[in-house]
Amino acid sequence: MAEEEDEAGYDEELDDGFGDGSGDVDAGGHGKRKRLFSKELRCMMYGFGDDQNPYTESVDILEDLVIEFITEMTHKAMSIGRQGRVQVEDIVFLIRKDPRKFARVKDLLTMNEELKRARKAFDEANYGS
Amino acid sequence: MADPARMIKPEVKAERAASAYEERPKSEGSGDAAAKPTDVNKESSSQDAVKEEGRSETAAGEDDDDQSDAKRLKVDPEKKKERRQKVDEDEIQKMQVLVSSFSEEQLNRYEMYRRSAFPKAAIKRLIQSITGSSVSQNVVIAMSGISKVFAGEIVEEALDVCDKWGETPPLQPKHMREAVRRLKCKDQIPNTKHKQILFH
Numbered sequence: 001m002a003e004e005e006d007e008a009g010y011d012e013e014l015d016d017g018f019g020d021g022s023g024d025v026d027a028g029g030h031g032k033r034k035r036l037f038s039k040e041l042r043c044m045m046y047g048f049g050d051d052q053n054p055y056t057e058s059v060d061i062l063e064d065l066v067i068e069f070i071t072e073m074t075h076k077a078m079s080i081g082r083q084g085r086v087q088v089e090d091i092v093f094l095i096r097k098d099p100r101k102f103a104r105v106k107d108l109l110t111m112n113e114e115l116k117r118a119r120k121a122f123d124e125a126n127y128g129s
Numbered sequence: 130m131a132d133p134a135r136m137i138k139p140e141v142k143a144e145r146a147a148s149a150y151e152e153r154p155k156s157e158g159s160g161d162a163a164a165k166p167t168d169v170n171k172e173s174s175s176q177d178a179v180k181e182e183g184r185s186e187t188a189a190g191e192d193d194d195d196q197s198d199a200k201r202l203k204v205d206p207e208k209k210k211e212r213r214q215k216v217d218e219d220e221i222q223k224m225q226v227l228v229s230s231f232s233e234e235q236l237n238r239y240e241m242y243r244r245s246a247f248p249k250a251a252i253k254r255l256i257q258s259i260t261g262s263s264v265s266q267n268v269v270i271a272m273s274g275i276s277k278v279f280a281g282e283i284v285e286e287a288l289d290v291c292d293k294w295g296e297t298p299p300l301q302p303k304h305m306r307e308a309v310r311r312l313k314c315k316d317q318i319p320n321t322k323h324k325q326i327l328f329h
Contacts, residue, residue: 085260
């Protein structure tokens with residue numbers, strides 16, 4: 001019960017932002033919002049252990065949950081650190097209690113730095129020759 | 130996290146390409162700009178460069194530690210780095226052994242697990258529509274990363290529920306909802322909508 005309440009709640013406030021719904025796509029009785037992550041979520045669910053063809057309703061529920069998660073995190077990040085802006089440090093701070101997510105963010109950012117450095121070195125090598 | 134697939138033999142080229150693709154947090158952006166073939170070449174060569182980079186980096190790091198740190202602290206950072214390197218290498222080897230013994234179906238699933246990701250453009254649009262101002266690329270990378278972990282946690286919990294109720298995948302909405310209920314109890318699902326006033 002609470003689940004539907006939550007989803008209906010945020011659906012209303014996000015409806016204005018996402019005007020690219022192609023007509024009234026009534027997905028599970030929720031918004032007119034187009035499904036953003038259907039394809040990617042299907043692959044993800046298969047990767048995480050579900051069947052090769054997951055049910056569309058399950059994918060929809062998961063998409064709603066992910067969007068709600070991102071929304072919550074963004075709102076929280078806006079309220080700490082520099083107000084009104086979302087910065088990486090805020091996200092890392094919010095995630096500090098969750099070991100999995102914290103480790104993942106650290107890894108991603110470290111790897112991004114490494115790749116940037118490697119690309120720069122590659123470009124410089126190219127430029128030299 | 131060290132990527133074991135980086136050092137895998139040429140016969141598992143697909144795995145390698147998959148990991149290179151997955152590890153490029155900015156793949157969407159640069160992939161759109163450049164032509165596809167040149168992009169792939171750059172990927173594999175940058176991956177080689179990264180491998181070299183990873184090795185030389187730790188060596189350079191140790192030299193710096195020697196020169197800049199006080200003598201008293203010199204031993205600890207070096208030992209920690211060595212230990213971490215060794216643990217990384219052990220993990221890489223173990224993962225290699227594991228992945229090489231996968232069946233076809235398992236390889237498929239593992240490839241999906243590594244390769245799937247949320248589109249950076251959509252995530253960026255979503256965050257910007259909430260904040261009203263632009264966000265940096267690192268924020269998008271971090272957010273899509275933790276969203277994927279979040280989705281994984283839910284799916285794993287739902288599979289647990291499905292198993293406990295004696296049913297089989299594919300997952301049904303009732304499993305997902307029960308999984309969310311359980312994770313809410315463990316405080317893994319953020320919810321700032323219900324404000325509880327303790328004393329009024």
